[in-house]
Amino acid sequence: MDGVVLHRTKVMPPLDDVGLTPAAAYIQYCATARLIDAIGVGDWLAHRRHLSIIELAELVRRDRWRPGAQQARQVLRHLDAGSRSLPESEVRLLLGFAGLPVPEVNVSIVVDGELLGIVDLLVREVMLALEYEGRQHAESIVQFNRDIQRYATFRRHGVEYLQVTHEMRTRPRTLVSRIHTRMVELGYDGPAPVFGRRWDELHAPIPAGAVRQSPIHNEKGDPATRPYRDGRPGRRSAAG
Structure with missing residues (x-):
C-alpha cells in the first residue's frame, strides 16, 4: 500500500487510545x-x-x-517547552549553533514595576528582544494594532528590539549576522558568529552515535549547562 511501511519489532512502542504515543x-x-x-x-x-x-x-x-x-x-538537551512556535525555536538555535549567546524564550519585560509585554526571545547579555513577525501579524487588524502599541511602549521605555520576518529566516546566515551587528551596537564584545562544523550539523540529519556534552555553547565558549525545560512553560521576567 502506498505510504504504508511495515516495521518488525519484538516489543511494541507505547500506545494510547489512538495509536502510537x-x-x-x-x-x-x-x-x-x-x-x-x-x-x-x-x-x-x-x-x-x-x-x-x-x-x-x-x-x-x-x-x-x-x-x-x-x-x-x-x-x-536542546529542547525547551517554553518555545511557542517553530520560528522561535529556529532563531534560538541559529544563534546558539553559530556560537552566539542562546536567547531565552517568552520573557516578561518589566520596567519600573510595569509589565510592558512578553517578548519571543531575549538576548539577556545586551537586553535585546527578538520578535518574530508571522504573516498573521499583518493579516489581522487587531494583532497589527496591538503590535504597533506594544512597540511604541518599548520605545518609550528604551527597550531595544529587532523584528524578525519569514523572509529573513530564509537567509539564516544573514539573519544571524544582522542580529550580531545589533548586539555589538548595544555593547556585546563576545565572539563573532561562526558558520562552521557545528552550524552545518544543525542543518543535517542527526547521526546515530555518541552524545556530546552540548553542541550549544554560551557566550564564554563553555558548554551550556542550562537544562531543558519541561512541563508548563513559565514566564521569566527581565527587570529593567
Missing part, C-alpha cells in the same frame, strides 16, 4: 530529521503538552535500540 512517534521522526527540525518539532510538542520531555527521556533510555532513539537522545 506522540513520544514514540517523535523518536521515529528523529531517525531521519535534520537536527534543527527535530528540535523545533520537539519544542512544539512539549509546549502543547503532547509529550513530556521527561517521558521522552525515559523512553529513549528504556528502548535505546529503537530507530531514532540515539538521535532523539542527542536532541533532548
Whole structure:
C-alpha cells in the first residue's frame, strides 16, 4: 500500500487510545530529521503538552535500540517547552549553533514595576528582544494594532528590539549576522558568529552515535549547562 511501511519489532512502542504515543512517534521522526527540525518539532510538542520531555527521556533510555532513539537522545538537551512556535525555536538555535549567546524564550519585560509585554526571545547579555513577525501579524487588524502599541511602549521605555520576518529566516546566515551587528551596537564584545562544523550539523540529519556534552555553547565558549525545560512553560521576567 502506498505510504504504508511495515516495521518488525519484538516489543511494541507505547500506545494510547489512538495509536502510537506522540513520544514514540517523535523518536521515529528523529531517525531521519535534520537536527534543527527535530528540535523545533520537539519544542512544539512539549509546549502543547503532547509529550513530556521527561517521558521522552525515559523512553529513549528504556528502548535505546529503537530507530531514532540515539538521535532523539542527542536532541533532548536542546529542547525547551517554553518555545511557542517553530520560528522561535529556529532563531534560538541559529544563534546558539553559530556560537552566539542562546536567547531565552517568552520573557516578561518589566520596567519600573510595569509589565510592558512578553517578548519571543531575549538576548539577556545586551537586553535585546527578538520578535518574530508571522504573516498573521499583518493579516489581522487587531494583532497589527496591538503590535504597533506594544512597540511604541518599548520605545518609550528604551527597550531595544529587532523584528524578525519569514523572509529573513530564509537567509539564516544573514539573519544571524544582522542580529550580531545589533548586539555589538548595544555593547556585546563576545565572539563573532561562526558558520562552521557545528552550524552545518544543525542543518543535517542527526547521526546515530555518541552524545556530546552540548553542541550549544554560551557566550564564554563553555558548554551550556542550562537544562531543558519541561512541563508548563513559565514566564521569566527581565527587570529593567
